[in-house]
Amino acid sequence: MxxxxxxxxxxxxxxxxxxxxxxxxxxxxxxxxxxxxxxxxxxxxxxxxxxxxxxxxxxxxxxxxxxxxxxxxxxxxxxxxxxxxxxxxxxxxxxxxxxxxxxxxxxxxxxxxxxxxxxxxxxxxxxxxxxxxxxxxxxxxxxxxxxxxxxxxxxxxxxxxxxxxxxxxxHPLWYHYHQRISDQKLDQTAKPFEKFKESVNLLLLPGSRNFEVSGLLSEYFEAIDILKNDYNLKISMVRSSNVNEKIYEPWLDKVDKIFENEELAHALEEADFAFAASGTVTLTCAIFQVPSVVAYKSSLLNVFIYYTFINYDGPISLANIVHEKVIFPELTHNLATGYNLANSLKQWLTSRDNYETIKTELKKTIHLIDxxxxxxxxxxxxxxxxxxxx
The missing domain is CATH 3.40.50.2000 (Glycogen Phosphorylase B;)
Known part of the structure; x- marks a missing residue:
């Protein structure tokens, strides 16, 4: 009918x-x-x-x-x-x-x-x-x-x-978020660099597919274990409804706050930094001016096919593609380790100049996609x- x-x-x-x-x-x-x-x-x-x-x-x-x-x-x-x-x-x-x-x-x-x-x-x-x-x-x-x-x-x-x-x-993300954010509002809510000695709000964005979430979460938490030696971390995570819940279960007791897909903007408003899977979400991080370390993992066969048949050596995350340069570190395949994630994040935690430089660069994002x-x-x-x- x-x-x-x-x-x-x-x-x-x-x-x-x-x-x-x-x-x-x-x-x-x-x-x-x-x-x-x-x-x-x-x-x-x-x-x-x-x-x-x-x-x-x-x-x-x-x-x-x-x-x-x-x-x-x-x-x-x-x-x-x-x-x-x-x-x-x-x-x-x-x-x-x-x-x-x-x-x-x-x-x-x-x-x-x-x-x-x-x-x-x-x-x-x-x-x-x-x-x-x-x-x-x-x-x-x-x-x-x-x-x-x-x-x-x-x-x-x-x-x-x-x-x-x-x-x-x-970009569709401009339609979604341009009325919600403003440079003035984000400046007012951004944590001053010196406050990172007291606490750091780290948001985990492991993706929306079983394979990538499973591969990235273990590396994320290895990085967290390293960072906790020097910083008081508050961990939050955005959980995807497309991912099997059992994949998240081993890690839930290590997370302070969980957000669902539709709460991504709210999660980013509370975050100081993020670990993010490669994809559209990296551009969302940039729009909300959240410095992020991007990680991408795939199967060995996919890696072989990529390096054998795809003649492209530019950035893979959408935030970097839009800016036409690397603003977020990209850790791909065997480089996507907990150790490298932690070290990449430390560049902003240990240097006021680095932190202020990335925040200034991120202010350009919403205008680039307008x-x-x-x-x-x-x-x-x-x-x-x-x-x-x-």
């Missing part, structure tokens, strides 16, 4: 948000699109929050997401079946627009298939072709109507390589009008 009602609506729009971060991106513009275009019906891949907004899920993002090359390989049959099903649904519904968010390998394949059928593809969050597979810029020019970029230098990079319709927009003149729902809405004649 629900599907019949959905198909009775004229404006069928495919939306693919195959990871939690993709859903968060979608939530920054989809509600406004729905308000502006009440006849639009969104279907595709998403999570509970998009479903609650009225999107019809063909697949839940929990079934869709994967971590690392080895896990992706194991899910290849699933992804091929999903491509076929989604393509068939687009044809059945006569959908004329597809909004594809990040999730690069899957969405690039889907974009090529859909563009051949005349579907206008709006690709939101450009693939990091500047890091590897630069040839994808040509593919994007051929199969996308508009490419939306969220990292400052990307708009020019893609235009220089022939992608004509590129729109640089504010393209507040951009109107994402407006741009996408124009394509909806173009396709459906409203």
């Amino acid at each position: 629900r599907l019949e009602r959905a198909l009775s609506k004229t404006d069928q729009i495919l939306l693919i948000a195959g990871e939690k971060s993709g859903e968060e991106h979608a939530l920054s513009f989809v509600p406004e699109l729905m308000k502006q275009h009440p006849h639009a019906h969104f279907f595709g891949v998403g999570g509970d929050e998009l479903s609650a907004k009225g999107m019809e899920l063909l697949y839940h993002l929990k079934d869709f997401s994967s971590w690392g090359f080895t896990e992706v390989i194991g899910k290849i049959p699933f992804y091929f079946n999903a491509l076929k099903k989604i393509e068939a649904e687009v044809e059945k519904r006569n959908a004329k627009i597809a909004i594809l968010i990040d999730f690069q390998d899957f969405n690039m394949r889907l974009a090529k298939k859909l563009s051949k059928k005349g579907v206008k593809v709006l690709y939101y969050v450009a693939p990091q072709a500047w890091a590897w597979k630069a040839w994808r810029a040509k593919v994007l020019e051929e199969c996308t109507h508009t490419l939306f970029t969220i990292i400052p230098f990307e708009e020019k990079w893609f235009k220089d390589r022939g992608v004509k319709r590129v729109s640089g927009i504010s 393209r507040s003149g951009s109107d994402i729902p407006g741009q996408m809405g124009e394509v909806i009008k173009e396709c459906y004649g409203q």
